[in-house]
Amino acid sequence: MKPERTVEIRIEDLHKSFDEHPVLQGIDLTVQRSDLLAIVGGSGCGKTVLLKHILRQLTPDRGRVLVADHARPDQALVDLATLTEEEMDELRLHWAVVFQRNALFSGSVFENIALWFREVKGMSDAEVRPIAIEVLESVGFTDVQRLLEKDRDELSGGMAKRVAVARALSMDPALMFYDEPTTGLDPVHAAQIHRLIHDTHHRLSRSGEPRTTVIITHDKDLLHRLEPRIVMLHEGRIFFDGSFSEFEQSDSPIIRPYFDVMPILHERHPDAASGWTIPGME
Numbered sequence: 519m520k521p522e523r524t525v526e527i528r529i530e531d532l533h534k535s536f537d538e539h540p541v542l543q544g545i546d547l548t549v550q551r552s553d554l555l556a557i558v559g560g561s562g563c564g565k566t567v568l569l570k571h572i573l574r575q576l577t578p579d580r581g582r583v584l585v586a587d588h589a590r591p592d593q594a595l596v597d598l599a600t601l602t603e604e605e606m607d608e609l610r611l612h613w614a615v616v617f618q619r620n621a622l623f624s625g626s627v628f629e630n631i632a633l634w635f636r637e638v639k640g641m642s643d644a645e646v647r648p649i650a651i652e653v654l655e656s657v658g659f660t661d662v663q664r665l666l667e668k669d670r671d672e673l674s675g676g677m678a679k680r681v682a683v684a685r686a687l688s689m690d691p692a693l694m695f696y697d698e699p700t701t702g703l704d705p706v707h708a709a710q711i712h713r714l715i716h717d718t719h720h721r722l723s724r725s726g727e728p729r730t731t732v733i734i735t736h737d738k739d740l741l742h743r744l745e746p747r748i749v750m751l752h753e754g755r756i757f758f759d760g761s762f763s764e765f766e767q768s769d770s771p772i773i774r775p776y777f778d779v780m781p782i783l784h785e786r787h788p789d790a791a792s793g794w795t796i797p798g799m800e
């Protein structure tokens with residue numbers, strides 16, 4: 519088979535029901551390498567379920583999920599259903615995920631960041647520490663030395679989310695998944711996360727690869743700032759797949775009311791909104 523270098527994820531005819539209740543009813547989606555993609559759609563429409571299939575945390579009732587194997591870039595896409603746990607672990611070396619809930623495991627902030635480096639990269643705590651400090655500062659924390667020793671349970675939901683984003687960034691992944699990365703954040707921190715998602719996406723990985731970013735979101739500001747490719751789920755299928763400007767201008771009776779009532783999670787805050795431009799995009 520010919521190598522498919524530019525495709526990162528291909529989902530074919532994906533179906534999933536829970537207790538006879540159909541959630542995904544035939545999803546076909548191709549994510550190209552270097553895509554910046556936002557998955558949108560009403561609450562409970564299956565966005566997180568779709569993500570969990572890509573991560574192989576759920577198994578399709580029908581259909582396939584194929585992904586690029588970054589360890590073997592010349593090979594064709596691999597079908598997740600055919601991989602062993604060890605092969606899955608190898609794939610996940612190149613991926614990072616910020617989950618919607620329970621983004622951190624119980625333990626200190628340092629433990630949360632260090633575990634992956636220790637287990638996967640065989641690095642010592644002394645080697646991890648400067649990386650941890652750098653990424654925590656990059657998501658806007660000050661007094662990082664103290665933060666590293668804090669337990670997860672001492673953090674607010676918003677702080678935990680920012681630590682989870684920092685941890686994902688520290689892994690320097692080829693593929694980044696964010697499930698509602700800004701939900702629950704105040705405007706200043708949401709704007710910081712928007713900027714980080716943007717900057718990380720456009721910065722090549724340490725091995726020189728372009729990055730691919732998939733964001734599940736309800737955050738209208740995020741869409742306005744990042745102008746991603748938009749995939750909208752509706753009634754178990756992909757209802758829209760196109761550019762942000764097409765989405766924003768659509769007069770579809772499904773998209774229009776959705777977009778118009780899409781909550782602006784963060785009232786525009788002078789510090790958050792002003793002076794923030796994406797180079798080359800505005």
Ligand SMILES: Nc1ncnc2c1ncn2[C@@H]1O[C@H](COP(=O)(O)OP(=O)(O)O)[C@@H](O)[C@H]1O
Binds near residue numbers: 568
């Ligand atoms: N493990 C599960 N068992 C049963 N139902 C589930 C499970 N995961 C998700 N669902 C249901 O699937 C639907 C889609 O959920 P989800 O993908 O989390 O929605 P959202 O688009 O808000 O992320 C919801 O009705 C949810 O209750």
Ligand SMILES: [Mg+2]
Binds near residue numbers: 565566567618697
């Ligand atoms: Mg969800």
